[in-house]
Ligand code: SF4
């Protein structure tokens with residue numbers, strides 16, 4: 435087992451599994467976040483956020499999610515470093531026969547990481563550690579933090595943040611456009627037919643994620 | 659019909675494995691567009707010999723696209739600008755009069771340069787030796803129809819077996835990964851009943867050797883499939899991953 439994890443395919447396997455896990459998280463995250471634009475009173479989103487913050491299953495997932503991110507990032511650095519070593523001298527002239535995103539997953543990943551840090555600082559950090567500054571709302575007799583006004587407030591007041599979040603969504607989409615089918619390819623779940631199918635499904639998934647996330651700041655920017 | 663072109667060639671020269679290499683520029687004139695790329699190289703070498711200069715070392719053998727010996731990174735692409743052919747099958751009609759052609763060797767830590775445009779591809783032989791074979795009993799010739807093989811499996815194994823081991827996949831890959839080559843060599847046996855005996859050991863051993871020899875890992879960019887003269891599909895890479903994971907996880 436030990437040299438499984440150090441083998442080239444073993445390392446990719448870890449990238450793939452952690453990536454698949456993070457992609458599932460993205461779907462859930464997007465689902466909850468879209469509640470932001472379906473109810474301007476904020477009640478739906480607050481209920482969703484409150485459920486996520488108090489549900490025991492989600493509490494267990496939280497550290498796992500953090501672990502997923504850490505593993506995905508650390509392993510990507512190891513894999514990239516070793517791959518760079520495999521070509522000490524480059525070409526003088528070279529035409530690319532692969533697509534841009536597939537060659538620049540590390541760059542995209544680094545940019546998404548920067549976005550992630552900002553994103554955590556904007557919302558998660560405040561909800562988790564500075565909740566005393568948050569407003570409170572009463573929904574059906576239950577007192578909860580008004581996460582809606584925290585998120586909506588940021589997007590209503592700052593065009594810069596709106597743009598940054600749209601850019602973040604696009605970067606994520608590019609990363610997933612390659613990452614989705616790639617993760618299935620790596621765990622061996624592909625043949626000539628499924629390769630094409632997975633690539634199409636991956637593109638659709640990436641577009642849905644990008645549009646879904648980008649629409650939220652744009653909604654607040656345009657509507658308010 | 660006979661059209662001729664004049665060309666400037668920018669070629670990588672390196673006297674030996676440890677020496678420092680450099681680009682040198684040469685002129686060739688009146689090259690027939692009907693000639694092959696390697697014939698053009700022969701003409702250039704003839705010219706150099708006549709000038710008492712060292713001819714350019716490059717690999718070639720069959721010159722009909724079946725042996726996998728020729729290489730060359732031509733104008734930024736392994737096996738040059740045409741699709742699904744080897745360098746020896748490349749025609750000069752693919753180039754324009756007055757064009758500058760850049761010719762480089764394969765670049766990979768696992769393929770060290772021997773001289774000029776020749777690289778050492780023995781790493782591929784070592785990978786094959788570590789598992790790319792089947793064991794057969796000695797004796798009489800077995801009956802051709804004794805082991806039935808489904809047509810789709812036979813076709814796919816045949817496709818995989820068309821890999822000529824040229825190394826263009828490694829040369830094209832930004833990670834210098836040999837996964838397309840290894841996957842073809844694993845696939846051609848994994849799909850057939852004859853290959854089942856060593857199936858468990860094969861993928862594991864060949865991947866271990868591949869890693870050891872300094873090839874990079876696969877990041878699924880797909881450049882190999884595009885540049886492979888035999889159009890080996892990256893679907894074989896998924897099969898290799900499957901074979902490898904199956905044998906490792908069942909340990
Ligand atoms: S897979 Fe294609 S490019 Fe790679 S060695 Fe075989 S024939 Fe050459």
Ligand code: FES
Nearest residue numbers: 719721726728746
């Ligand atoms: S010389 Fe044999 S394949 Fe080109």
